[in-house]
Amino acid sequence: MNNKEAKEEDEMTILQAEICKVLAHPKRLQIVYALRSRERYVGELAQQLELPYANLSQHLRALHAAGIVEARHEGKYSYYRLTTPQIAEACEVVRQALQERLKRLGLSAYANHLKERI
Numbered sequence: 001m002n003n004k005e006a007k008e009e010d011e012m013t014i015l016q017a018e019i020c021k022v023l024a025h026p027k028r029l030q031i032v033y034a035l036r037s038r039e040r041y042v043g044e045l046a047q048q049l050e051l052p053y054a055n056l057s058q059h060l061r062a063l064h065a066a067g068i069v070e071a072r073h074e075g076k077y078s079y080y081r082l083t084t085p086q087i088a089e090a091c092e093v094v095r096q097a098l099q100e101r102l103k104r105l106g107l108s109a110y111a112n113h114l115k116e117r118i
Contacts, residue, residue: 019087022066027051028059029091031080035069036088039081 001009023029030049034040040048046056060080063069068087072079082088 019066019068022062022068023091025059025062027055028063031056031059031063032068032082032088032091035080035082036085039072039079042078042080045080 023032027049031045034045034048042053042056042060045051045060046053049056051059060069060071064071064080067083069080070083072081
C-alpha cells in the first residue's frame with residue numbers, strides 16, 4: 001500500500017468511526033430501523049418511538065449531520081429517510097453478529113450450569 005492509499009484508508013477509518021459514534025445511541029439505532037423500509041413523517045416517528053418531538057429532533061439532527069438521514073419538507077411537515085439502505089444493512093449485520101454471540105454464550109453458560117449440577 002502506498003502513502004496515498006494509506007492516507008485514504010486512514011481517512012475512511014476516521015469517517016467510519018464518526019458514523020459509529022453517532023449510531024452508538026439506542027434511540028438513533030431505533031430511528032434507523034424505523035426508516036429502513038420507507039421515509040416517515042416526524043410525527044409518525046415520534047409516536048412509533050415514543051419520543052418527545054424535541055428529543056426526536058435532536059437525534060434526527062445528529063443523524064442528518066452525519067449524513068445518515070436526509071429530510072424532505074412538504075409545507076410544515078418534514079419527512080425523513082435513510083440516505084442509503086446500506087446503513088440499515090450494516091446495523092442489521094452487527095445485530096446478527098450479536099445474536100450469534102449471545103446464542104453461543106447462552107449455550108456455553110448452559111453447559112457450565114449443567115457441569116455444576118453433575
